[in-house]
Amino acid sequence: MGRVRKVLTGPLVIVVLVVAVGGVGLGLYWFQPWKLWQDETVQEALPGVVESSAPPGAAPSDEPSAPPSPATGPQTLASGELISHEHATSGTVKLVRLGDGSHVVRLENLNTSNGPDLRVWLTDAPVKQGRAGWHVFDDGKYVSLGKLKGNKGSQNYALPAEVNPSGFGSVSIWCDRFDVSFGAAELARV
Missing domain, CATH: 1.20.5 (Single alpha-helices involved in coiled-coils or other helix-helix interfaces)
Structure with a gap:
């Protein structure tokens, strides 16, 4: 035995x-637990905003430059503040129409945790506080604007040309792996 x-x-x-x-x-x-200790900061300028009108290498001019025309420059259509859901999240979200008529979702001063498979979603779901808001964004209509470029900083996410932004009222930092929102913002028209 x-x-x-x-x-x-x-x-x-x-x-x-x-x-x-x-x-x-x-x-x-x-x-991917190591991502909780890895921060990735991305600082992008808003597309279509000209930093300087002088050509590279030119001496600065004493003449005042005319401000860009509001009709041709970027225009903020809606904005909102990010609230925390699964992870502490803060920053400002803006829906911006660029001078060429295209649209971007802009995250400014984003600060959230890093995580596996984070996406930026434009959705039609209402933003709810606390645990009630963690899982609502995949219940209705949403458009994935791509992977989150960094968990800190200011970033731009282009809307596909066929997407009409007026049908959406919120943005979520969405973890596609676990189907949960890290944070979200209700977009209020300006």
């Missing part, structure tokens, strides 16, 4: 170890 038990224990231990190592590897891949 003792001999049979010894033979079964060896292979069983190996199987348990293989399953445990595989489980740990899968868990690390799925949750």
